[in-house]
Amino acid sequence: MQTKAVEDYLKAIYEVQEREGRVATSALAERLQISAASATGMIKKLAEMGLVSHEPYQGVRLTEPGRKIALEVIRHHRLVETYLVEAMGLTWDKVHDEAEKWEHVLSEELEDRMDEMLGRPTHDPHGAPIPTREGHIPETPRLKLSEAVAGETVTIAQVADDDAAMLRYLGERGLYPGVAVTVTHIEPFEGPLTVRREDRDISLGRPVAECIKVRRPGEA
Ligand SMILES: [Zn+2]
Missing domain, CATH: 1.10.60.10 (Iron dependent repressor, metal binding and dimerisation domain)
Known part of the structure; x- marks a missing residue:
């Protein structure tokens, strides 16, 4: 039986695994906005179905059949x-x-x-x-715009897809995948950074810059 809930869990596990390498039950619960107890129960069920493996101290991992469903x-x-x-x-x-x-x-x-x-x-x-x-x-790029250094020109590769307001904000500023930006200034103490796109300076707060993945020149 492959219900919507099973598919959503497998997808969430895949995404957390991609982002953090290791999938802790707490990270999964947070991602799905459910209690740790519900997450534990679901993981047990998925393990019985052969879709995940769960080793103590290793966190949750998708099995090959689990990964196939997640990718589908x-x-x-x-x-x-x-x-x-x-x-x-x-x-x-x-x-x-x-x-x-x-x-x-x-x-x-x-x-x-x-x-x-x-x-x-x-x-x-x-x-x-x-x-x-x-x-x-x-492979998805790992470098976040917030990790780029001042003076560096990078190309936007990927933006988070689940915050509509932020996507509109980025769209209004022309910040789409494939667009090159130069980091012109980074405020200290976790402050905003300024990027230049064509001849326009754009100030971006940290939480926004963290949701943008970039590529350095020459990176595939
Ligand atoms: Zn989406």
Whole structure:
């Protein structure tokens, strides 16, 4: 049985694993906004289904079948977001919530049709890589804009997809994946940083800069 809840858990485990390497029950509970007890119960259930392994002190890990399901759901999510932007003309701040629903119900046939129609896209509108049908997924960049140094020019690779207000904020400033920015100034003591895009200076607070992944020149 593969319910929506199971898919959401597997996706969350995959995302925490990607971000932090190790998946603690507490991190998962926080990500899903549930109690630690509910998370523990669900992990036990997923382990019984053979979708995760749970070793003491090692945290939770997806098994190969668990990883396959997670990547399939993520593929749906990111293809739907791309479809809604590219084919239906929605703005990038309006697609995540829709994709959260579609990702569970998209048939393989429709998925394939969408993929073909869009020209087999490799990344969604937020710059997140779209897993292939076979479950291959390119590395996501790890460097955050907040970690860049003053004077450095970097290219925006990916932005967080789940905060619509922030996406509108970034869009208004032209900060999309593929856009190059130069860090011109960093305020000390965790203060904001200033980036220059073309000839415009943009001040960004830390929490925003932390949600933007960037690439240094020459990085794949
Ligand atoms: Zn999304």
